[in-house]
Amino acid sequence: MFDFSTVTIWFDQLLRGAMPEFWALTIEFVLVGVLLLVLYAVLALILIYFERKICAAFQCRIGPNRVGKWGVFQSIADMVKILIKEIIPINHTDKFLFYLAPFFVIAASFMTFGAIPFGKGLQTFDFNIGIFYLLAVSSLGVIGILLAGWSSNNKYSMIGAMRSGAQLISYELSAGLSMLTVVVLAGTMQLSEIITNQHNTWYLFQGHISTVIAFIVYLIAGHAETNRGPFDLPEAESELTAGYHTEYSGIQFGFYYLAEYLNMFVIAAIATTVFLGGWMPFHITGLDGFNTIMDYIPSPIWFFAKAFALMFLSLWVRWTFPRLRIDQLLNLEWKYLLPINMVNLMLMVILVLFGWIL
Amino acid sequence: MNSIFNYVSGILKGIYSLASGMMVTIKEFFTKKVTEQYPENRATLHISDRFRGELVMPHDANNEHACTACGICQMNCPNGTIQVISKMIEPTEEGGKPKKALDKYIYDLGKCTFCNLCVITCPSDAIKFVNTFENALFTRSKLIETLNKEGSKLREKIK
Numbered sequence: 001m002f003d004f005s006t007v008t009i010w011f012d013q014l015l016r017g018a019m020p021e022f023w024a025l026t027i028e029f030v031l032v033g034v035l036l037l038v039l040y041a042v043l044a045l046i047l048i049y050f051e052r053k054i055c056a057a058f059q060c061r062i063g064p065n066r067v068g069k070w071g072v073f074q075s076i077a078d079m080v081k082i083l084i085k086e087i088i089p090i091n092h093t094d095k096f097l098f099y100l101a102p103f104f105v106i107a108a109s110f111m112t113f114g115a116i117p118f119g120k121g122l123q124t125f126d127f128n129i130g131i132f133y134l135l136a137v138s139s140l141g142v143i144g145i146l147l148a149g150w151s152s153n154n155k156y157s158m159i160g161a162m163r164s165g166a167q168l169i170s171y172e173l174s175a176g177l178s179m180l181t182v183v184v185l186a187g188t189m190q191l192s193e194i195i196t197n198q199h200n201t202w203y204l205f206q207g208h209i210s211t212v213i214a215f216i217v218y219l220i221a222g223h224a225e226t227n228r229g230p231f232d233l234p235e236a237e238s239e240l241t242a243g244y245h246t247e248y249s250g251i252q253f254g255f256y257y258l259a260e261y262l263n264m265f266v267i268a269a270i271a272t273t274v275f276l277g278g279w280m281p282f283h284i285t286g287l288d289g290f291n292t293i294m295d296y297i298p299s300p301i302w303f304f305a306k307a308f309a310l311m312f313l314s315l316w317v318r319w320t321f322p323r324l325r326i327d328q329l330l331n332l333e334w335k336y337l338l339p340i341n342m343v344n345l346m347l348m349v350i351l352v353l354f355g356w357i358l
Numbered sequence: 359m360n361s362i363f364n365y366v367s368g369i370l371k372g373i374y375s376l377a378s379g380m381m382v383t384i385k386e387f388f389t390k391k392v393t394e395q396y397p398e399n400r401a402t403l404h405i406s407d408r409f410r411g412e413l414v415m416p417h418d419a420n421n422e423h424a425c426t427a428c429g430i431c432q433m434n435c436p437n438g439t440i441q442v443i444s445k446m447i448e449p450t451e452e453g454g455k456p457k458k459a460l461d462k463y464i465y466d467l468g469k470c471t472f473c474n475l476c477v478i479t480c481p482s483d484a485i486k487f488v489n490t491f492e493n494a495l496f497t498r499s500k501l502i503e504t505l506n507k508e509g510s511k512l513r514e515k516i517k
Contacts, residue, residue, distance in 0.1 A: 061391060065395075
């Protein structure tokens with residue numbers, strides 16, 4: 001299995017040999033930033049195309065098929081359109097917060113990219129509290145949504161933002177607790193260590209029923225955090241026009257659009273890393289021939305394949321279920337997911353204490 | 359104890375109903391897509407016979423139509439789409455009366471709402487709607503058509 005850290009270490013030493021440490025680090029920071037931004041933008045385009053095709057298939061349509069072969073350039077055309085659109089200035093808004101809010105949303109989803117391991121050695125920062133960082137940063141976006149609702153000076157935006165706030169605060173609990181279940185099993189919060197621990201079996205299978213429950217709960221809670229699918233109350237177009245981003249136009253609206261898709265990817269990436277072994281290939285203990293064949297597939301392909309499979313699940317859910325009412329939404333979290341999660345955490349502690357894990 | 363049973367069975371029923379909903383959509387995901395790709399499928403395109411695309415006046419092989427120029431269609435048209443211009447034909451035989459006949463049947467496609475009232479009220483079934491729908495043109499004036507053909511005349515009643 002190719003380790004990408006050999007390339008990065010070689011490049012680092014090349015730069016350090018040619019210039020002082022400060023400049024070498026600056027160049028590396030800029031390069032990593034640019035690479036992540038490019039990855040962010042390209043992923044957004046791929047995701048928008050992916051979503052439109054999948055959604056079309058669920059509705060018995062073909063989907064975009066005119067721009068390029070099978071419509072693969074459709075999202076690029078959409079991007080050009082949204083870039084050249086006029087940004088309409090709105091009167092009676094809180095100008096500073098109004099223009100600041102989209103950056104909050106996009107920065108929150110972008111910051112998670114710093115800690116996600118995309119492949120073997122392809123991780124920008126390997127925190128020892130990686131999961132904690134991911135959870136903290138990915139839930140920062142709600143500040144941007146609340147700011148957008150508040151500064152728009154529009155009751156629909158405000159209601160949408162408030163709903164989003166209630167939703168995120170509730171579902172953050174479930175997401176955090178299901179992550180905690182895995183942390184109990186793993187004994188670490190460091191993402192690289194979590195992945196290497198899954199060399200033989202993924203955590204999904206290591207903790208028997210307990211991690212399966214945690215996985216499903218995390219998928220539901222994560223899906224709710226992205227404000228999509230049956231949990232799209234904050235934008236509920238039939239009730240609130242477009243919710244918190246009603247007053248935005250042009251690229252500012254594009255930022256929200258981008259962040260929504262990338263949040264979906266971030267949730268899938270975290271679930272992949274924690275439950276499905278991240279970039280770790282699928283190994284079965286004992287079948288060495290099978291394992292070596294699996295090792296020939298590059299690690300980023302494993303990571304993105306798993307993430308896209310989870311995103312397909314998310315889209316499947318989105319295009320199946322109708323939107324929940326706000327009381328049903330909170331019922332689901334406080335009456336069902338949270339108690340299940342607590343019992344599940346206890347179960348996991350018992351399993352780990354008695355050593356009943358694979 | 360009963361409430362706990364209800365809670366657990368509620369969860370299980372919920373999971374079952376969600377799963378059955380997802381089964382329905384995944385079946386839809388793999389069914390044949392219904393999208394019609396229009397300009398490419400013109401050869402196989404099926405438009406219903408009842409679709410009203412354009413008003414026509416059928417002519418037979420002898421270039422004869424059934425319009426008696428009575429003007430009922432013109433009176434019934436809500437938009438003034440139809441204009442029937444009649445002429446008087448001199449009697450062919452000795453001692454006959456001059457007859458009213460159709461000179462020009464002018465139909466403005468641009469004004470027509472395809473309500474079908476003209477076809478319903480026509481006493482001699484001289485006009486009908488056909489399902490041709492590619493009526494787009496570059497100028498409005500081309501939408502005004504004359505439905506009776508050059509040199510056509512009224513079909514004689516079979517005695």
